[in-house]
Amino acid sequence: MKKSSTTFLKLVIILIGLAVLTVCVTVLPMVAINLADNPTFVKWVMYPIIIGMYVSAIPFFYALYQAWRLLTYIDHNEAFSDLSVHALKIIKQCALTISGVYVLMMPLIYIFGEKDDAPGVILMGLVIIFASFVIAVFASVLQKVMKSALEIKTENDLTV
Incomplete structure (x- = not known):
């Protein structure tokens, strides 16, 4: 396989990682600071959401x-x-963990979306759940294909 295609994918991985790291380091702390002036109800809903976002960043x-x-x-x-x-x-497993974290956060996201009259927030939560679940299914299918190919390769190596 050409090394240029994997180099491009590695560059994409770096850019995605930097984007998420930027959100974790700059955007989420600013949101938390801005929440200090809001009523306690919004804090009660948003702080667990922010914590869940940080938790989902680990996997x-x-x-x-x-x-x-x-x-x-x-x-x-x-x-x-x-x-x-x-x-x-x-x-x-990481994709399923991310999906699970957002499923657990979904009631809070729904409360925030209803309170703030922002249905787009609810849709974004659902998109993250769906996207990470699709990645988990794709990785599972690819894992099974790789395992089958590895078994065939092992059989062929033993035959020769």
């Missing part, structure tokens, strides 16, 4: 790291190895 960055490792395996012609299957398994 997100770990999944990005595993995607980086997977691309490195591809660069070293180790795409069909146990390491790749394991990386896909971890990506799947």
